[in-house]
Amino acid sequence: MEIIFIYLFVIGCCLGSFINVVIYRLPLNKSIVYPNSSCPKCNAKIKWFDNLPIISWFLLNGKCRSCKTKIAFSYPIIEFFTGLLVFLNLYAQPAIYSQQPTYITIFLGSIFSVTLFTLALLDFKYYWLPQPLTLGGLILGITSSLLIDLSNDFYQFSYSIYALIASFLGFIFFNLLSHFGRKIFNKPVLGGGDAKLAAMMGSWLGINGLFISIWLTFASAGIFVILGLVLKKIKRNQKIPLGVFLAFSGLLVWYFGNQVFLKIIFFQI
Numbered sequence: 001m002e003i004i005f006i007y008l009f010v011i012g013c014c015l016g017s018f019i020n021v022v023i024y025r026l027p028l029n030k031s032i033v034y035p036n037s038s039c040p041k042c043n044a045k046i047k048w049f050d051n052l053p054i055i056s057w058f059l060l061n062g063k064c065r066s067c068k069t070k071i072a073f074s075y076p077i078i079e080f081f082t083g084l085l086v087f088l089n090l091y092a093q094p095a096i097y098s099q100q101p102t103y104i105t106i107f108l109g110s111i112f113s114v115t116l117f118t119l120a121l122l123d124f125k126y127y128w129l130p131q132p133l134t135l136g137g138l139i140l141g142i143t144s145s146l147l148i149d150l151s152n153d154f155y156q157f158s159y160s161i162y163a164l165i166a167s168f169l170g171f172i173f174f175n176l177l178s179h180f181g182r183k184i185f186n187k188p189v190l191g192g193g194d195a196k197l198a199a200m201m202g203s204w205l206g207i208n209g210l211f212i213s214i215w216l217t218f219a220s221a222g223i224f225v226i227l228g229l230v231l232k233k234i235k236r237n238q239k240i241p242l243g244v245f246l247a248f249s250g251l252l253v254w255y256f257g258n259q260v261f262l263k264i265i266f267f268q269i
Contacts, residue, residue, distance in 0.1 A: 012086025013053035016079035042067035053079040085113040093257035096206035116247040123243030129193025141203025166202030216249035
């Protein structure tokens with residue numbers, strides 16, 4: 001079991017290294033696969049032994065080997081938390097896939113958690129939820145449910161239908177919220193990417209999981225804003241990256257399942 005823990009964590013850290021590439025290059029409209037990584041200051045190519053997740057940062061003392069420019073501490077932090085997210089899929093209890101073997105939960109959860117984490121980082125840094133990631137995550141979510149349906153003896157396509165309906169509801173809900181918010185406040189209140197992210201999350205979490213995530217999103221975002229205003233860390237009318245709260249809520253629902261949060265919502269705890 002310890003070997004499995006280590007294996008999942010290491011795989012996650014490697015995926016975290018790739019996330020670092022994505023959040024650096026995607027906003028610059030650069031390819032995320034070519035060319036190989038290099039120092040943004042001196043353009044020196046980064047050797048494989050200087051590109052080991054977490055380890056290389058400490059071996060290099062957080063500096064480029066060639067020009068000694070500081071490498072942000074966020075790089076190993078992102079790699080560590082991605083490793084943790086992938087590892088935690090060993091214990092995940094997603095309601096929509098509760099009847100599936102553990103290895104399927106781990107595989108699908110790794111895709112879902114890494115995608116959500118990447119989107120959360122991009123929204124936090126740039127207030128941007130890129131369509132290639134939300135659309136790609138949506139396609140992967142629906143494809144996953146379709147493959148599970150096809151693996152069953154009776155082709156009823158229950159997973160696929162459930163995922164499609166949840167995606168549609170998530171997209172419509174946020175679009176309606178955006179529409180009425182604009183009418184009431186005479187300005188945009190939600191970004192266009194939020195509806196697409198909700199659609200993506202619906203394909204992975206199902207209808208119940210999606211709306212629990214939405215409830216958690218607005219509850220956590222509301223608490224964050226209130227505390228920020230009270231502590232004077234947030235200004236009135238300041239823009240908030242709602243995608244961060246959506247992604248975090250989706251991860252919680254994936255890992256802990258629906259029942260825990262339903263009990264909280266209906267005051268059964």
